[in-house]
Amino acid sequence: MRAEIVDGTLTPGASLVEITLAERYGTSRTPVREALRRLQQDGLVERADRGMRVRTRSPEEILEIYEARIALEATAAAGAAQRRSDFDLVRLARAHKAMIATPASDAAAMAEANRALHEAIWSASHNGTIVDLLTRLNNHLTRYPQTTLSAPGRWDEAIAEHAEIIEAIGERDADRAYGLAREHMTKARELRLRIYADDTDT
Incomplete structure (x- = not known):
């Protein structure tokens, strides 16, 4: 997920839905949730009105x-x-x-x-x-x-x-x-x- 954010596959502002990501990466929601938490700490994702999204640029x-x-x-x-x-x-x-x-x-x-x-x-x-x-x-x-x-x-x-x-x-x-x-x-x-x-x- 980090690589896809950095290379632009997941574009700035893109919604990050746990269940969708779990299906995308072939895993359960728990590691996805942990990954999102770590990516938020690193400043790559942010909270939105509904869930998380790729952090926008400015x-x-x-x-x-x-x-x-x-x-x-x-x-x-x-x-x-x-x-x-x-x-x-x-x-x-x-x-x-x-x-x-x-x-x-x-x-x-x-x-x-x-x-x-x-x-x-x-x-x-x-x-x-x-x-x-x-x-x-x-x-x-x-x-x-x-x-x-x-x-x-x-x-x-x-x-x-x-x-x-x-x-x-x-x-x-x-x-x-x-x-x-x-x-x-x-x-x-x-x-x-x-x-x-x-x-x-x-």
Whole structure:
């Protein structure tokens, strides 16, 4: 069900009726009910007048998600600069090298490489609460499947921005890491809003 919500098979606003879903997936209503509960926690479905539905998309939600994500990503980068280990730096360098090797023609691979690098930064912060919150926010963004990294020139720009963030973390410059991460995620927000506007205009 999660996969069908993310890939758009179950469209935003679609009604999610337990008995219908149970028949669709060849199971009883109990696991369907549990799945819906977990998907609601992850922000992928919401309560409607009658039962549940796939959560709708909106520019307001994008702004809400990124308002939180910008602050948390910046805090994670600053925390990484303060608490990173040598092993964390190895993981960051490896993740960045994987990004560089990823072809800009493969949107899914770009998104995965980008996520891996961000997760390496979160891990280097050694703050489990921030990791948990950012993971939940990323779950919300899976309902907006188009990656901002596909925008012309953005992939190379993101690679360069990540290099600067990693450099600041390596130098234990928390203020610089915070500012660079904040700027990086602010650009992502503006691109996400532009993509949403373009999609709704077509």
